[in-house]
Amino acid sequence: MKRTLAIGGTLTGLLAAGLVASPAQAGGYSVKETLAGTSQAAQQVAFFWSAQMLKQATPYNVETTVAAKHISTGGPSKSSKPGTVPAIGDEKKSSSKSKNVNLPKTTGKVFFLGADNQPHWCTATSLQSKYRNLVATAGHCVYDTKSNKATLDKWVFVPGYYQGKTPWGIYVGKQAFTHYDYDVYEDGDRDYAFVTVYNGIQLAGDKEVDKKTYDAYTGDKQILSEEVSAAEFAAKYTEGGPYWKKALDPESVEVDPPADGHAKHDEYYTKGIDGIKLTAVEVDAKAYKAAPDGTTAMKNGEKCPNWCGHQSDAWTRISMIEYHKLKRDKNFLGDLKVARGKRYVEAYKKQYFLKRWIKTSTPEKYYKDHYYVRAVSNVGRLGDKVGGQGLAYNQKLGKNVYVFGYPSGSHPDGNHAYTGQTLKWSYGKTFAAKAPAIKAEELVAVKSSFTGEGSLGSAWLLNYKNNRRLGYLNGVTIAVADRDGNKRIDTSMSPYFDGETYGVYKQAANVWSGSIV
Numbered sequence: 001m002k003r004t005l006a007i008g009g010t011l012t013g014l015l016a017a018g019l020v021a022s023p024a025q026a027g028g029y030s031v032k033e034t035l036a037g038t039s040q041a042a043q044q045v046a047f048f049w050s051a052q053m054l055k056q057a058t059p060y061n062v063e064t065t066v067a068a069k070h071i072s073t074g075g076p077s078k079s080s081k082p083g084t085v086p087a088i089g090d091e092k093k094s095s096s097k098s099k100n101v102n103l104p105k106t107t108g109k110v111f112f113l114g115a116d117n118q119p120h121w122c123t124a125t126s127l128q129s130k131y132r133n134l135v136a137t138a139g140h141c142v143y144d145t146k147s148n149k150a151t152l153d154k155w156v157f158v159p160g161y162y163q164g165k166t167p168w169g170i171y172v173g174k175q176a177f178t179h180y181d182y183d184v185y186e187d188g189d190r191d192y193a194f195v196t197v198y199n200g201i202q203l204a205g206d207k208e209v210d211k212k213t214y215d216a217y218t219g220d221k222q223i224l225s226e227e228v229s230a231a232e233f234a235a236k237y238t239e240g241g242p243y244w245k246k247a248l249d250p251e252s253v254e255v256d257p258p259a260d261g262h263a264k265h266d267e268y269y270t271k272g273i274d275g276i277k278l279t280a281v282e283v284d285a286k287a288y289k290a291a292p293d294g295t296t297a298m299k300n301g302e303k304c305p306n307w308c309g310h311q312s313d314a315w316t317r318i319s320m321i322e323y324h325k326l327k328r329d330k331n332f333l334g335d336l337k338v339a340r341g342k343r344y345v346e347a348y349k350k351q352y353f354l355k356r357w358i359k360t361s362t363p364e365k366y367y368k369d370h371y372y373v374r375a376v377s378n379v380g381r382l383g384d385k386v387g388g389q390g391l392a393y394n395q396k397l398g399k400n401v402y403v404f405g406y407p408s409g410s411h412p413d414g415n416h417a418y419t420g421q422t423l424k425w426s427y428g429k430t431f432a433a434k435a436p437a438i439k440a441e442e443l444v445a446v447k448s449s450f451t452g453e454g455s456l457g458s459a460w461l462l463n464y465k466n467n468r469r470l471g472y473l474n475g476v477t478i479a480v481a482d483r484d485g486n487k488r489i490d491t492s493m494s495p496y497f498d499g500e501t502y503g504v505y506k507q508a509a510n511v512w513s514g515s516i517v
Helices: 039-048 051-056 180-185 211-216 230-236 265-270 285-290 320-328 382-386 499-509
Strands: 030-034 083-085 107-113 119-127 134-138 153-159 171-179 192-197 200-209 221-228 244-248 251-254 276-283 308-311 316-318 335-340 345-350 352-361 364-380 390-393 400-405 424-429 431-435 440-447 459-465 470-476 479-481 491-495
Touching: 030 180, 030 499, 039 153, 039 171, 039 200, 051 119, 119 153, 119 382, 119 400, 119 459, 134 382, 134 470, 134 499, 153 192, 153 382, 171 180, 171 499, 192 499, 211 364, 230 364, 265 276, 285 352, 316 320, 320 335, 320 345, 364 382, 390 499, 400 470, 424 440, 431 491, 470 491
Parallel strands: 390 470
Antiparallel strands: 030 171, 083 390, 107 119, 107 153, 119 134, 134 192, 153 171, 171 192, 200 364, 221 364, 244 364, 251 352, 276 352, 308 352, 316 345, 335 345, 400 424, 400 459, 431 440, 440 491, 459 470, 479 491
16 A cells, blocks of 8 residues: 555655655654563573574575566656765765775674574664664564564674674664554565664673572573483482482373362362362363363353363453554464444453363472573674664665675576675666565666575665765665566665655664663
């Protein structure tokens, strides 16, 4: 759904009048989503990404290779006057030139867990902002279009990433800013995101220490338990000792109801007998209604046999925010409804349960505990560490841009030209294109052999200065295409950066994020 511009350049929709004379106002049509709202949550995200986990990540490949068409007339239209935001340290223009292409320090990879709960990565770049804490990438490298979950999980930016190394630190995403049309309608013409990040941290690895040092340490730490034999345990264990322990690990299985289950129904349900307990298990509404032996409340004092269901007594009122979260959560097992009154809307939820007989046994196991602490250092703000590119919007087509990214994956003909391990670049003039498959009618394209996997979020830099490694971000790769049908990717595509893009950027660029250590 388009709310702003038609292909021919005619302004339409609710915001048209406000966009004619000046750039879009910050926050008028942007959506803010929280990635890691507290420093404690951010620290847990950072610690999740060990060097090994970073190496295990694979390039993100959602809505990547699409059919695209070159638009010879019309195309993207300016929503206001052209404008630029200078890069960090480049507020005073430089006219120096160089023939060599020096790769920017600002570009790196963003890592996250996808809808498949597996680690993936896209390309992203550091951007100028008030607090030097902003990252730009493709919208679907932040918003989970595959499962319709609000945001991708455990999101971090690693500038200069190479084979598990984090040369300038790990920067945890705090808040993501996307365009309303992308968040609500998944409009490909608005497939970009600006993410504020916490100050970076550098992980110095895990170190095993004694329990006294472990207890006194206030940073991230963990205990890893090594299972040992009963004989080894008996030879070295002392009650209350710091390294050795005897643990009982419950093992539970579903069993048939005991012979006296009816007579001792309440006792089984409240405390269990001989390791057997009647346990309520949450299920979805379909399983609840299909369960055998009745799923309604007990009648005439009759006790349920193997199955006994109940549902929440009434619809529980919840906030609209929680309603939308549950609606996106595939693991939620209840029902949701919205009641519309004359002046307001209320949301409610209902849950369903079945009772099953569970037998629990507790075999003895023996362990030796190992205590680890993780050394962490604060490396400061992203922009201070690697710099930040400027921003250009409402620019004419036909200008040359450099595209910097980490392409990976193979061409349709099977040729694997890129590994995704090192930063690559391509260069060309922009032209208008469209890709209806991703609801994109006003895209900008450039000839490029970058394959789609890994190059999502690649930075399109206008007026790039090789000596300073700085320019103006004027696009981010959201898809690639084989336009001539020879089974070789030949085109990269980006949303057109206009006044509304500047508006979303402006809101994100003025938000402070802070430190996590």
